Amino acid sequence: MAKELLKGNVAIAEAAVRAGVEAYFGYPITPQTELLEHMAKRMPELDRVFVQAESEVAAINMVYGAACTGARVMTTSSSPGVSLMMEGISYIAGTEIPMVMVDVMRGGPGLGNIAPSQGDYNQMVRGGGHGDYFPIVLAPASVQEAIDLTVLAFELAEKYRTIAVVLADGSIGQMMEPAELPEMQEVDRQTPDWATNGAKGREKRLLSSIYLQPEDEEKTNLRMLKRWMEIEANEVRFNEYFVDDAEFLVIGFGTAGRVAYSAVRAARAEGIKVGLLRPITLNPLPSERMADLAEKAKAFLVVEMNTGQMLDDVRLAVSGKAPIEFYGRLGGVVPFPDEILEQIRIMAQQPPTDTNGHARQRWFERMAVLD
Amino acid sequence: MQTEIVISGFGGQGVLFAGQVLSYAAMDSDKHVTWIPSYGPEMRGGTANCTVIVSEEEIGSPLVMNPKAAVVMNLPSLDKYEPLLVPDGVLIANASLIDREIKRTDLDAVMIPANEIAEEIGEKRLVNMIMLGALLAKLPVLPVEDVKLSLQNHLPERHQHTLPLNYEALHKGAEFALQGETAKV
Known part of the structure; x- marks a missing residue:
């Protein structure tokens, strides 16, 4: 593919489209709004799902539901919006399903401002939501890297059944640079053996983050930890x-x-x-x-x-x-x-x-x- | 070596677009380039600016404290960027909207009546291209012909009919900037 002059936000969105994202749920917030705008244009024309939810809380729970079916899903936001999503993110982590999230960080805490910041490092690297889990966090420094890491985020999230976060900042989101997009991938409709996509003709499956017996929750946490240790061993970049x-x-x-x-x-x-x-x-x-x-x-x-x-x-x-x-x-x-x-x-x-x-x-x- | 250019003015003067035109031309010439806008409440009126860096090698910071060149389309932009330019920097100022002299004497400066020239051409919205033309005449970052080619290559189909006027604006701007030079000699 030839190089194009691309704005970071648009580049991330188009990279996700080409990586075969099937469903996008989000809510506009500066400095990542162009990302959502691009999705609003592209997803319907490709007959895929785009929903501008009524809030970030709704958006992340739509992501949760769609991810349970095994679909390739994502959401994007900026700092205050990401904070609103934290309950859902913890549920997604606890349910052990893949999800890609992009946080285009802005100045904070609180409403802060819309200028570029890296103030959400602790929030994302430590997980953000409650409970024991470890998200993968990828930090692009250019428009090209934002594209490459968005594609990688889907691969890693699905490989390890985990949350992968692309942690950019307003500067990456707003900057234009020449960059090369990947080839368009066909949507690869996965039906992983855990997906709740209709039980007709097979045994029913249950996806949940509820483990009322502490021993069961402990087992779950250990299973997640094992996957995390594999990530630590293989995915440092x-x-x-x-x-x-x-x-x-x-x-x-x-x-x-x-x-x-x-x-x-x-x-x-x-x-x-x-x-x-x-x-x-x-x-x-x-x-x-x-x-x-x-x-x-x-x-x-x-x-x-x-x-x-x-x-x-x-x-x-x-x-x-x-x-x-x-x-x-x-x-x-x-x-x-x-x-x-x-x-x-x-x-x-x-x-x-x-x-x-x-x-x-x-x-x-x-x-x-x-x- | 890299060249940093700030383009600044009121929202609606085509400040961001002028920077993008320059960026496309840099990309098409296989140079490294970054374009970064101010993206605050300026979008809803007030001042807007963008910084374009053109380089032969990988670009680190997309912003610099002291740019090599500034294209200022109004007085607040002149007040902000005149003091920040590097010594011997290039300053292109819109005389139509700026009612003061340029204070620094170490700059390669052009006061260009861009609004009047645009009206002569018959299209008020060409102020940005006139000023870009003046910049290219003073700053050897990219030839005007490369910028024209990039306009042709990247302007959406529905705007292609504006190419001749855009070319004229670039040339008029460049011509004015160079005239000033001859006058000085």
């Missing part, structure tokens, strides 16, 4: 830039990761031996790779568009083997490369040695923007 001889390592995902790429390239031009690790899977996070890199790196710099939510996971992965600094912008503010470059310079000029204290605290003091 990340990109690296200039890592081979790097003395310093920047870690950032999504938009923060690509802004950091600009900064790292500029720092390299100044002769600073710095590399970038950009996690693509936030869950599972490339923790082992971080630990390996910590053996030789003088220091890490974690860059996020939040208060350091992934930072805590990087600290766990690195386990004190290398000092970690942090730089974040919040509330919908996107850092410029110059800001990150300055942090890299500081790190290179005076490599941090103190592994005591918390990087978030030191960053907060450096920022010193509050009266």
Whole structure:
């Protein structure tokens, strides 16, 4: 396929269409509305299901119902809308059925604003809803990657009977870049052996997230955990830039990761031996790779568009083997490369040695923007 | 090397579209390109802008603190972006709607009466293409001919009849920008 100039939201929608999504349920919210708009146009013309529900709560429960039939289904929203969906997401997780969700994050908490943010890292990576479950979380940093990860999300969700989340932000959703869409796949109407799609001529099946006997729930949780451990073993994905001889390592995902790429390239031009690790899977996070890199790196710099939510996971992965600094912008503010470059310079000029204290605290003091 | 261009004005002046035209041309020339709009309440009136980055290599941040060029279609946009341009940056300002001089002296600046030129051509909505033409004359990021070809390739069928007027607008804009240059010499 030839490259097209595509807006992230539209690209994700069309990628899902071409991946053979059979049913879409959603409710409009900025900055992902173009995604729903594209679905509203495309799904009916392909004789597939599009429903603009009366609310996010309704949309996620429609997804739940449709997913139980074995259909390839998805929903998309942005931060406040995703919060509304959390009960349904937990039920879907507990019922062990596949579902793809896209969260185009915006500034928060609360109603916040419509600017790009990464404030929902903890919400999505930890699952968001109640109970013991682990969603796969994929973080695109470009329009092309948003396409590729949307297609991958369906494959992984169905392979592992789990929730797969594409966690983008407003910048990815609104940006246009040349990108290549996949070929149109035929809808592959699956009838998995768990699907509740009409019991005529066969034994009835039951899909539910109710396990009144704690022992049964425990068994279910263990079954889900086993699948998660397979995911952890097989599905970690990340990109690296200039890592081979790097003395310093920047870690950032999504938009923060690509802004950091600009900064790292500029720092390299100044002769600073710095590399970038950009996690693509936030869950599972490339923790082992971080630990390996910590053996030789003088220091890490974690860059996020939040208060350091992934930072805590990087600290766990690195386990004190290398000092970690942090730089974040919040509330919908996107850092410029110059800001990150300055942090890299500081790190290179005076490599941090103190592994005591918390990087978030030191960053907060450096920022010193509050009266 | 990358070139960053901000295009800014009132909603309805074709700011976002002008950026997209540039982006299509960059893509068609096998360059890397990003286009990112302001997407706030501006869509419902007020100021709108987009940033286009054209590069020979992979683009990191789609936004920069100090762009190489700015196309400003109204006064608030001039006030915002004039101070932010890099030294020796390119500034194309719409003289029809801006009643002050450009303050910086280190810029390659053109004050172009884009609304009047559009009226001469007979289509008020061509202001964005006139200013884009002026930009391309001053900034060697893409040849005007490439932009014309991309317009032809990507404009939907129902708008194809507007191509001659769009071409004229690009040329008039470029012509005006270069005239100013000759006058200076």
